[in-house]
Amino acid sequence: PIAHADDPFGDKAIDDTTGLGIWCASLVMSRWVASPAVSKQLKDKSVVELGAGCGVPGLAAAAY
Numbered sequence: 001p002i003a004h005a006d007d008p009f010g011d012k013a014i015d016d017t018t019g020l021g022i023w024c025a026s027l028v029m030s031r032w033v034a035s036p037a038v039s040k041q042l043k044d045k046s047v048v049e050l051g052a053g054c055g056v057p058g059l060a061a062a063a064y
Helices: 024-034 036-042 056-063
Strands: none
Touching: 024 036, 024 056
16 A cells, blocks of 8 residues: 555655556546547657657557
């Protein structure tokens, strides 16, 4: 379990747990990227993911 899940940022850098879990928004973004309309627009394009959870949207873009 993630310590301090109710306060993922903490007071010190060592207390920051934001990268230890998959955020709900990254799952929503992944489903959007994997949708037929969007994946068709992204075909043969480069995608850069910046700070979108644990890489789930980037993995979805690579897979679809």
